[in-house]
Amino acid sequence: MDKKDKAYPHLAWTEISREKVFKTPIFDVYAVKRKSASGKTATFTLLECGAWVNIVPLLKNETGEDCFLMVRQYRQGSQALTLEFPGGLVDHGEDPETAALRELREETGYEAANVFFAGQINPNPAFMANRCHTFVATGLRKTSSQDLDENELVDFELVPTAAIGKNMGQGVYDHAIMTVAYFWYERWKKTSGNPAK
Amino acid sequence: MDKKDKAYPHLAWTEISREKVFKTPIFDVYAVKRKSASGKTATFTLLECGAWVNIVPLLKNETGEDCFLMVRQYRQGSQALTLEFPGGLVDHGEDPETAALRELREETGYEAANVFFAGQINPNPAFMANRCHTFVATGLRKTSSQDLDENELVDFELVPTAAIGKNMGQGVYDHAIMTVAYFWYERWKKTSGNPAK
Numbered sequence: 001m002d003k004k005d006k007a008y009p010h011l012a013w014t015e016i017s018r019e020k021v022f023k024t025p026i027f028d029v030y031a032v033k034r035k036s037a038s039g040k041t042a043t044f045t046l047l048e049c050g051a052w053v054n055i056v057p058l059l060k061n062e063t064g065e066d067c068f069l070m071v072r073q074y075r076q077g078s079q080a081l082t083l084e085f086p087g088g089l090v091d092h093g094e095d096p097e098t099a100a101l102r103e104l105r106e107e108t109g110y111e112a113a114n115v116f117f118a119g120q121i122n123p124n125p126a127f128m129a130n131r132c133h134t135f136v137a138t139g140l141r142k143t144s145s146q147d148l149d150e151n152e153l154v155d156f157e158l159v160p161t162a163a164i165g166k167n168m169g170q171g172v173y174d175h176a177i178m179t180v181a182y183f184w185y186e187r188w189k190k191t192s193g194n195p196a197k
Numbered sequence: 198m199d200k201k202d203k204a205y206p207h208l209a210w211t212e213i214s215r216e217k218v219f220k221t222p223i224f225d226v227y228a229v230k231r232k233s234a235s236g237k238t239a240t241f242t243l244l245e246c247g248a249w250v251n252i253v254p255l256l257k258n259e260t261g262e263d264c265f266l267m268v269r270q271y272r273q274g275s276q277a278l279t280l281e282f283p284g285g286l287v288d289h290g291e292d293p294e295t296a297a298l299r300e301l302r303e304e305t306g307y308e309a310a311n312v313f314f315a316g317q318i319n320p321n322p323a324f325m326a327n328r329c330h331t332f333v334a335t336g337l338r339k340t341s342s343q344d345l346d347e348n349e350l351v352d353f354e355l356v357p358t359a360a361i362g363k364n365m366g367q368g369v370y371d372h373a374i375m376t377v378a379y380f381w382y383e384r385w386k387k388t389s390g391n392p393a394k
Contacts, residue, residue, distance in 0.1 A: 008269065008271075008278055008352065010350065011269065011270060011271045011278060011350050011351075011352060012271050012278075013271055013273065015276075021219075021221075022218075022219040022226060024218075024226065024228075024242040025242060026242050026324065027242070029219060029221065029226065031221075032273065034273065036348075036350060037350075040348070042347075042348040044273040045221040045222055045223050045224070046273060046274055047274075072205065072208065073208060074205075074208045074209050074210055075319075075322035075323055076210065076229065076231065076241040076243060076322075076323065076324065077243055077244075077319070077321065077322045077323055077324045077325045077326050078319050078322035078325075078326055079212075079326070080322065081205055081208060081209075082322055119365070119366045120366055121365070121366045121371055121372070121373045121376060122272075122274070122275050122371045122372060122373065123320075123321065123373045124274065124320065124372065124373060124374060125272035125273075125274045125275035125277070125279055125371060125372050126272055126273065126274055126372075127223065127273065127274045128274045128275075129274050129275055129276070132373065150239075151233075151237070151239040153207065153208050153233060153234075154208075155205065155208060165384065166384070168316070168318070168380070168384075169316045169317055169318045169381070174318055174319045174322060175318070175319060175321065175322050175323075176318050176319065176320045176321060176329065176373055176374060176377045177321060177373060179318060179376070179377045179380055180373045180376045180377060180380075182380075183365070183376055183377075183379075183380045184366070187362065187363070187365075
């Protein structure tokens with residue numbers, strides 16, 4: 001508990017035991033037994049997995065319009081195509097910014113002259129402990145072809161920035177983590193104001 | 198595949214088999230075997246769980262300031278307190294709006310005269326198929342005391358709306374799904390413009 005939590009001891013739970021009950025290639029499942037301040041015990045289901053990153057790459061299209069460089073892929077959970085910002089898992093020992101630039105390079109073949117931290121958050125603290133880190137990239141140039149993981153099939157394309165906000169939650173813009181990245185981008189733009197280069 | 202997907206057949210995967218490999222109180226885990234357009238087969242890990250809802254309740258505090266009615270709780274995944282919009286799971290057969298108003302009532306004892314749909318999205322289509330639905334509520338009045346689920350310990354309080362945007366991703370504002378709800382609220386406010394009552 002941090003200092004703030006100390007003001008609300010009646011809300012806190014204390015861990016009694018933790019057991020890994022299932023293992024998958026993308027996360028492990030734990031059954032965690034905890035005790036409330038009033039002495040009640042309960043078992044909670046938690047997922048453990050590594051940190052996630054995504055990156056909002058800004059560049060202009062042929063007509064000079066501000067665009068995002070986005071990736072189109074089939075999502076196994078929703079069984080549908082999405083248009084998203086590049087991103088993925090942080091490798092063991094890798095820092096989030098390096099991971100974000102690596103994912104950008106692997107998924108699109110682009111490198112960025114400038115990278116800015118835009119925000120980070122827990123994807124779902126109800127049952128997860130990891131974080132998703134978001135960066136904004138400018139000064140983009142194509143330096144290589146894609147270098148995809150096995151079982152990754154990804155197209156990339158330029159999408160006008162003006163189209164995204166009103167289309168979020170519809171069609172191919174169907175990923176909460178991308179909505180958050182876009183929210184960080186808008187906040188970053190308002191406070192840092194770096195235009196696409 | 199919908200019509201749009203047909204333009205990108207090289208990105209799609211077709212299901213071969215699906216096996217439930219683990220069951221927890223909050224979700225089931227599936228191993229799903231699929232085949233890519235080029236004939237490659239792979240097994241993907243998916244989570245199956247019901248729909249989620251949350252509700253952004255608008256009201257004024259004693260000094261007339263626009264506020265959200267928010268809930269403070271200990272989150273088992275992050276092992277920390279959060280301040281969030283009321284919300285939870287949609288019950289079997291329940292429609293999302295009814296579920297959102299029920300969660301509001303159970304977690305805070307408030308009822309709303311007006312409720313507006315604000316947005317919906319897949320929390321994470323990489324491994325989930327469910328949706329999170331967000332509503333905005335106005336015309337709030339306290340009609341009862343809290344009616345919490347077993348193992349739910351929740352405080353509620355008024356938080357000035359102006360404080361949220363810049364604090365997202367910090368301290369108690371650490372839940373991606375809440376950031377999305379706030380994003381929907383801001384979009385709703387811009388397009389529908391209903392003020393807090």
